[in-house]
Amino acid sequence: MTQPLLEVQDLRTVFTTKDGIVKAVDGVSFELLPGETLGIVGESGCGKSVTALSIMRLQRPGKILGGKVMFKGQDLTRVSEYEMREVRGKEIAMIFQDPMTSLNPVFRVGWQVAEPNRIHQGWDAKKAMTSAVSMLQRVGIPSAASRARDYPHQFSGGMRQRAMIAMGLTTTPQVLIADEPTTALDVTIQAQILDLLRTVNKDFGTATILITHNLGVVAGMCERVIVMYAGKIVEAGPTKDVFANPKHPYTWSLLKSIPRLDEDRHEPLKPIEGLPPSLVDLPSGCAFHPRCSFKVERCSRDVPALLRVGETQLAACWVTQAGTELKGA
Amino acid sequence: MLAKYVARRFLASLVVVLGVTLITLVLMDRTRGTYVPGIDLNPALRPEDIARLRADLGLDRPFYIWYITWIWGVVHGDFGRSMIDGSTVMSHILDRLPNTLELTGTAILIGVLLAIPLGIVGALRRGSKADHTMTVVSVAGFAVPQFWMGLILILIFSVTLEQHGLPWLPSSGAFSAVNGGDIIDRIEHLVLPATVLSFFYISTWSRFIRSSMLEVLSQDYIRTARAKGMSDRRVVYLHGLRNALIPLITLVGLELPGLVSGGLVVEVVFGWPGIGKLAFERALQYDYTTVMGVTFFATLLVIAGNLIADLLYGVFDPRIRYA
Amino acid sequence: MIGQSRVAELEMPGAAVEGVSSRPAQSYWNESWERIRANRVGLAAGILILVFALIAIAAPLFSALLTHFLPQTIDLDVTFHPPGKPNWLGTDELGRDTLTRLIWGGRVTLGVAFLTVAISLTVGSYVGMLAGYYGKWVDDILMRLVDTVLAIPAIFLFILMSILFRPNPITLAIIIASVGWGGVARLVRGEVLSVKERDFILATRSIGARDFRLMLRHLLPNVLPVLIVSASLGVGQIILIEAALDFLGLGIQPPTPSWGNMLTNAESYFFHSFWLVIWPGIAIFATVLASNIFGNAIRDAFDPRLKS
Numbered sequence: 001m002t003q004p005l006l007e008v009q010d011l012r013t014v015f016t017t018k019d020g021i022v023k024a025v026d027g028v029s030f031e032l033l034p035g036e037t038l039g040i041v042g043e044s045g046c047g048k049s050v051t052a053l054s055i056m057r058l059q060r061p062g063k064i065l066g067g068k069v070m071f072k073g074q075d076l077t078r079v080s081e082y083e084m085r086e087v088r089g090k091e092i093a094m095i096f097q098d099p100m101t102s103l104n105p106v107f108r109v110g111w112q113v114a115e116p117n118r119i120h121q122g123w124d125a126k127k128a129m130t131s132a133v134s135m136l137q138r139v140g141i142p143s144a145a146s147r148a149r150d151y152p153h154q155f156s157g158g159m160r161q162r163a164m165i166a167m168g169l170t171t172t173p174q175v176l177i178a179d180e181p182t183t184a185l186d187v188t189i190q191a192q193i194l195d196l197l198r199t200v201n202k203d204f205g206t207a208t209i210l211i212t213h214n215l216g217v218v219a220g221m222c223e224r225v226i227v228m229y230a231g232k233i234v235e236a237g238p239t240k241d242v243f244a245n246p247k248h249p250y251t252w253s254l255l256k257s258i259p260r261l262d263e264d265r266h267e268p269l270k271p272i273e274g275l276p277p278s279l280v281d282l283p284s285g286c287a288f289h290p291r292c293s294f295k296v297e298r299c300s301r302d303v304p305a306l307l308r309v310g311e312t313q314l315a316a317c318w319v320t321q322a323g324t325e326l327k328g329a
Numbered sequence: 330m331l332a333k334y335v336a337r338r339f340l341a342s343l344v345v346v347l348g349v350t351l352i353t354l355v356l357m358d359r360t361r362g363t364y365v366p367g368i369d370l371n372p373a374l375r376p377e378d379i380a381r382l383r384a385d386l387g388l389d390r391p392f393y394i395w396y397i398t399w400i401w402g403v404v405h406g407d408f409g410r411s412m413i414d415g416s417t418v419m420s421h422i423l424d425r426l427p428n429t430l431e432l433t434g435t436a437i438l439i440g441v442l443l444a445i446p447l448g449i450v451g452a453l454r455r456g457s458k459a460d461h462t463m464t465v466v467s468v469a470g471f472a473v474p475q476f477w478m479g480l481i482l483i484l485i486f487s488v489t490l491e492q493h494g495l496p497w498l499p500s501s502g503a504f505s506a507v508n509g510g511d512i513i514d515r516i517e518h519l520v521l522p523a524t525v526l527s528f529f530y531i532s533t534w535s536r537f538i539r540s541s542m543l544e545v546l547s548q549d550y551i552r553t554a555r556a557k558g559m560s561d562r563r564v565v566y567l568h569g570l571r572n573a574l575i576p577l578i579t580l581v582g583l584e585l586p587g588l589v590s591g592g593l594v595v596e597v598v599f600g601w602p603g604i605g606k607l608a609f610e611r612a613l614q615y616d617y618t619t620v621m622g623v624t625f626f627a628t629l630l631v632i633a634g635n636l637i638a639d640l641l642y643g644v645f646d647p648r649i650r651y652a
Numbered sequence: 653m654i655g656q657s658r659v660a661e662l663e664m665p666g667a668a669v670e671g672v673s674s675r676p677a678q679s680y681w682n683e684s685w686e687r688i689r690a691n692r693v694g695l696a697a698g699i700l701i702l703v704f705a706l707i708a709i710a711a712p713l714f715s716a717l718l719t720h721f722l723p724q725t726i727d728l729d730v731t732f733h734p735p736g737k738p739n740w741l742g743t744d745e746l747g748r749d750t751l752t753r754l755i756w757g758g759r760v761t762l763g764v765a766f767l768t769v770a771i772s773l774t775v776g777s778y779v780g781m782l783a784g785y786y787g788k789w790v791d792d793i794l795m796r797l798v799d800t801v802l803a804i805p806a807i808f809l810f811i812l813m814s815i816l817f818r819p820n821p822i823t824l825a826i827i828i829a830s831v832g833w834g835g836v837a838r839l840v841r842g843e844v845l846s847v848k849e850r851d852f853i854l855a856t857r858s859i860g861a862r863d864f865r866l867m868l869r870h871l872l873p874n875v876l877p878v879l880i881v882s883a884s885l886g887v888g889q890i891i892l893i894e895a896a897l898d899f900l901g902l903g904i905q906p907p908t909p910s911w912g913n914m915l916t917n918a919e920s921y922f923f924h925s926f927w928l929v930i931w932p933g934i935a936i937f938a939t940v941l942a943s944n945i946f947g948n949a950i951r952d953a954f955d956p957r958l959k960s
Contacts, residue, residue, distance in 0.1 A: 345803045
């Protein structure tokens with residue numbers, strides 16, 4: 001088995017709000033293998049973005065209460081701020097959801113793409129800019145040399161996201177975390193950006209964590225997928241297995257709620273009843289039980305652990321762990 | 330593009346300037362009637378002398394004729410002559426302008442230089458003791474009447490210190506009448522009025538920088554900057570400050586007319602021989618050529634200030650385009 | 653705050669159940685009122701202003717029952733009497749009781765301030781609504797007028813006008829409001845422009861409501877929050893302007909006491925009678941401070957987005 005590149009163990013991140021303590025990430029563990037694309041999927045507020053930010057230690061004002069983020073033999077939750085800066089943008093790069101607001105409006109795009117190399121490699125402006133321009137070219141920005149002198153507002157949304165990706169890749173990092181990279185973009189542009197991410201993953205061998213709420217994106221991009229609900233992982237496994245045969249009622253309902261083009265018989269779409277729970281005041285037991293159509297008496301009492309269910313999958317569900325198949329209803 | 334924008338703004342300004350002078354003139358005309366300032370103080374004047382004086386000053390003509398003549402003069406750089414002492418209004422303005430610029434320029438400079446660091450500290454250490462103290466002081470700064478603060482400073486630093494035989498600061502004028510006028514003497518005179526004026530600017534601008542900085546620091550691109558692995562200092566001072574300072578340009582630009590009129594009350598309290606005090610005294614004496622000259626001059630500054638602020642905005646914020 | 657970051661809306665239909673909220677639905681006004689009540693400091697400032705206003709209204713009562721002086725009573729035997737009995741806050745150069753004059757001065761100062769706000773708001777919102785609602789040349793003319801008024805350095809305008817009018821409290825309020833309405837007009841116009849295109853205004857129009865009725869019944873309530881905020885933030889500024897004009901001798905004329913004109917001659921006396929400078933200044937300072945704090949509370953309550 002390959003050695004994981006990044007290993008997250010029992011990560012816990014909380015936010016203190018005036019309504020109480022919010023456990024945004026509550027005991028999340030997973031690993032990222034070299035070169036793979038891992039999907040993290042869930043509704044907004046499920047803790048997937050905070051998980052990513054916690055890996056980068058950018059979760060402020062949240063606090064990491066416990067757990068480990070092992071990367072190259074060190075625990076990123078414990079290294080000094082100075083050492084962490086050496087990791088950010090150099091070893092692990094991150095791109096964000098909204099390319100409209102994620103680039104600094106008062107600096108030229110080329111300058112911003114060149115900045116990581118100036119900080120981390122100590123390159124002079126000229127050298128960094130040359131490499132920035134060639135990177136912009138590689139991510140598909142036409143006449144990159146002149147576009148590099150533009151300001152972000154002169155770029156379209158898709159172009160900005162390309163620039164963000166270029167900015168992440170200039171230092172050839174080993175991990176790229178993409179937090180909802182296509183959510184803010186038009187559908188056609190989304191496809192182009194996903195395509196680019198796929199190419200990047202192949203050409204540079206950069207391991208990618210792709211955070212999204214869009215199951216279609218996961219299906220097309222990721223070898224493995226993690227499903228999160230209310231700060232916890234509820235299911236994990238190879239994408240095709242999870243999609244073909246979900247082992248957690250939440251995943252099951254998610255798949256039922258979107259139209260499938262690849263299935264012969266067309267079942268009526270079924271929205272999930274109810275709303276995601278408030279993270280301040282979680283339901284007892286399994287957080288999903290109030291919305292679950294398979295729930296048994298135990299679900300409201302005890303919190304299920306994430307355990308192996310079936311050949312390749314992990315699920316945190318009393319029902320499937322007891323061997324029941326999720327069907328019908 | 331830019332030239333067109335400036336030209337259009339200039340034309341719009343012209344309308345405003347005409348409006349301003351007209352309002353001023355109507356007010357002055359309603360005020361003065363056909364009164365010649367100082368005329369009743371000299372019993373030796375015969376009726377024909379008064380008539381000749383009125384004719385000289387143009388007071389026998391209807392006010393719109395007078396206005397057109399005045400505008401004609403202004404276009405040619407002639408602001409007319411004072412109704413009281415007969416010297417040109419321009420010479421009065423030029424005589425007082427350096428004093429006013431010395432006072433207000435110092436105050437604005439100190440204001441900017443102190444407000445920026447104070448605002449940044451407040452934003453970075455939000456909720457700290459330093460932040461709370463600054464909040465309290467600047468809230469007070471908004472509420473304290475400038476003339477009263479001037480009086481209190483005079484009471485403490487001039488009157489009381491002098492009474493106790495301690496070194497004291499002068500409370501009136503821009504320099505000592507006797508053996509004065511050197512740089513130390515001028516600075517001594519400058520301390521109190523400049524303190525009053527800059528206190529107000531610091532209060533306003535530091536609050537402004539603070540909230541502007543807080544807003545900027547919560548932006549997505551700041552998170553991007555951190556994710557690139559740069560130091561806090563680089564994040565705050567390069568990526569943050571550059572954005573946070575943009576709105577300050579407008580604020581300081583809007584204060585440009587304050588260079589002339591903003592110090593009026595302070596000039597009166599401290600007997601500072603500036604333009605504001607000139608306008609105040611001459612208005613009381615119905616010297617309306619002088620008042621109109623000064624008002625016109627100050628209005629030009631308002632308009633220029635707005636325009637300069639807008640243009641600077643474009644220099645510092647690449648998103649702005651002039652159309 | 654967190655997790656529910658700025659992810660626009662979820663595409664998953666599961667979450668798209670509408671109209672279910674954990675909190676009871678509250679109207680905008682109720683919520684604003686709740687926010688004001690929750691702001692202790694703001695509320696205290698508001699109460700302080702109320703108390704000042706009540707004292708000002710009841711000034712004759714205070715004269716008769718508490719201080720036993722009238723503001724214009726001259727007694728040359730007790731000039732520059734330091735604070736003590738029977739003149740608790742001392743007397744001035746004519747032996748007039750400072751406390752009594754402060755109370756009566758507050759009557760003038762607060763009265764002028766509130767009147768000014770009322771005039772500015774009435775004129776400003778009317779002009780703003782006309783300009784915003786009718787647009788085109790009406791808008792052009794009115795807004796150029798506003799530009800012009802706001803381009804004159806206000807202090808010069810005040811000086812000129814007070815020479816013209818020799819103000820009493822009412823004319824003084826008109827003078828200060830002659831500049832103040834401009835800002836209000838701009839504000840209201842902007843708000844009207846944004847409200848005008850909303851559906852309900854078009855709907856009202858389509859059922860044939862007359863312009864004036866439309867403005868009064870439908871536009872006004874929508875610009876009301878803006879007006880309230882600008883009024884409450886304006887009071888402090890107006891008191892400062894009024895005090896400055898009085899101080900310069902351009903506002904309320906002696907012997908009527910006002911906080912500003914009580915300071916006019918102070919410079920000549922304060923080397924031996926400091927209290928003449930202290931009390932009126934503190935009165936102005938405290939009132940303006942309270943108005944500003946209360947104004948900020950109001951602004952935060954009505955527009956939580958602007959909260960600093």
